[in-house]
Amino acid sequence: MTYLIDGYNLLHALGLLRSRVGPHGLEKARLRLLGYLSGAYGPAATAVTVVFDAHDAPPGIEQQHDYQGVHVRFAVDVPEADDLIEQLIRHDAAPRQLTVVSDDHRVQKAARRRHCQVVGCLDYMEELDRSRRSRRQARQETEKQQGMSPEEAQHWLKEFADLENEPDLKALEPFDFSEEGFE
Numbered sequence: 001m002t003y004l005i006d007g008y009n010l011l012h013a014l015g016l017l018r019s020r021v022g023p024h025g026l027e028k029a030r031l032r033l034l035g036y037l038s039g040a041y042g043p044a045a046t047a048v049t050v051v052f053d054a055h056d057a058p059p060g061i062e063q064q065h066d067y068q069g070v071h072v073r074f075a076v077d078v079p080e081a082d083d084l085i086e087q088l089i090r091h092d093a094a095p096r097q098l099t100v101v102s103d104d105h106r107v108q109k110a111a112r113r114r115h116c117q118v119v120g121c122l123d124y125m126e127e128l129d130r131s132r133r134s135r136r137q138a139r140q141e142t143e144k145q146q147g148m149s150p151e152e153a154q155h156w157l158k159e160f161a162d163l164e165n166e167p168d169l170k171a172l173e174p175f176d177f178s179e180e181g182f183e
Contacts (some may be wrong), residue, residue, distance in 0.1 A: 003100075006100075008053060009103055030052065034070050038068035038069055046066075049088070051088070054074040054081075086110045100118050
């Protein structure tokens with residue numbers, strides 16, 4: 001699955017862009033979004049393209065570049081990002097595998113014409129957050145089930161090796177962790 005994201009549309013939907021963002025606010029908001037997407041997708045970030053209008057692009061920025069795996073496009077040779085998004089949708093070789101993220105009706109209509117999946121910005125972010133939480137929970141469960149690694153076991157055996165001959169400890173009975181309260 002590949003994703004084509006209307007960048008400023010998503011930033012507005014998330015409330016990261018207001019009417020006045022300050023001199024570097026727009027750039028900071030873009031970088032914040034790109035960093036979030038890169039972290040959310042990890043190695044799969046290469047399947048994500050974010051399109052921004054060029055009239056707000058930082059001076060001297062390339063029309064296309066990657067940010068931590070995420071493809072970034074600025075609509076330089078077209079009037080606005082929506083035009084570039086429509087071009088990308090029209091030229092996509094596998095539109096049924098493309099998910100277009102935008103609240104813009106024009107973009108959504110163009111995506112539906114090519115049988116792309118269409119997701120609104122807030123629904124997309126909720127789905128992304130759910131996916132991140134699910135992956136985090138699965139990772140924690142895996143770590144919990146794995147217990148101590150062989151390297152950790154060796155470390156602790158070495159750390160407490162001198163206690164093996166401790167007379168006071170030899171007199172203690174082994175503790176039964178299966179008793180109530182230790183399950």
